[in-house]
Amino acid sequence: MPATDLSLLIDAALEAGRIATRYTGRTAERWDKPLGAGPVTEADLAVNAMLEARLPAARPGYGWLSEETEDSTARLERERVFIIDPIDGTRSFAEGSRTWAHSLAVAENGVVTAAVIYLPMRDLLYAAAAGQGATLNGVPILASQIASLDEAEILAARPNLEGRHWRSGRAPNFTRAYRPSLAYRMALVSQGRFDGMLTLRPSWEWDIAAGDLILREARGRCTDRAGNPLRFNNPHPRLDGVIAGGEKLHTLLLSQIDPETAGIRP
Template identity: 75%
Template structure:
């Protein structure tokens, strides 16, 4: 089923790109969500409307979890579901940047089995099906094999470098870069363009699901900040941060991080 599910996601992602392309980011109508949850534009809603009509109709037995749909506990009763971010990097989209993505995934019993991260403005389509490898525009991709952090370039927002997160009180010596879309950061690591990524804040499943499978199918490792496997379709739909990269980089980052706990202040969204 993974192969046919992946074909379904690829077709839907390309249609999402066509819909989003009808809008000009800076002029698209925009609102701020309640409780500081960030912006949403008319493009996000138009893409979500198409996906919510198209995907469940093609797979009637699958549940639904999307950033732009009202959540329902009914999804927890489904073994398989769609996990969707109609536009990951909405701020980037609204500013007129090209660094935003459609993130589409299918998870079965908590594990992602098919995934697409599509950047229509950059003509980049990352895809993976469980056990079948990862591709960029149909060409196989692999994570980098950098053996040590002091030779690595890591995608991370600045708040992740604060001393409270690291056992030594300071982060290890690595080069830092940043991209606004979490899904794109994960895909770039899968491609080998960067050696690892981390986000230490609680992260929504829809930001992570697709990129997590693409990384692991590209030979990398992707866990939460404590090193535990990622599980999807949880009641809160949130993960305890994400650490990803080739095995050596992932393990070195995990060893350097201070364990999270109830008393640890959380990094603000980035």
């Protein structure tokens, strides 16, 4: 990883925040993507245009994968690739909420090596580079090391508690919380604000790439729902869910999830 990849992502994320906050959320023009792929706003597209012009120009040899750019197989031929979500939590942005984020990452041979999650409306910038630890606004952060599900507070959407996902037919007795941005959920676990997070449905790479590295560099563990390390820049850029938390809590969660429901589903 070039030493300047992280600084490049930080500068780009700050510029993304300046662009996105020029829009006013509820009054920003909004469309629904085809095939139920969710909403997109003019702010998403403006941020994506800036990032797509700026980042590949700074790293001509890198591939490109972004939620708001038509995918190309050309990225599969590149050793390094940018993985970008211009605005994670578009629905929240469109509703005028402050809980949305820019998620920027670089992956090398499938492993994320530099990452930034930035929430401009909350003045929160999470960052990490491989082997250098994770920070929030420049201050080192560490994931929770709690070792009890009964005492844990875990970020998860309500459908993840359905009995079909769990060996016992019911979810463990943890306290559930929720935030609309998946990248922000992973960042909150990285800083120890919550003990863990999980999503048991197929997840797009751009939602989780940055959070994967930030959490691992904060001494947490992050895998798919079957316990496999996350690998990025796949031909179909979707992974089989995410389980994240401190090492002990991650092990406990994984032991409770039913492996028969694992695997990418339509």
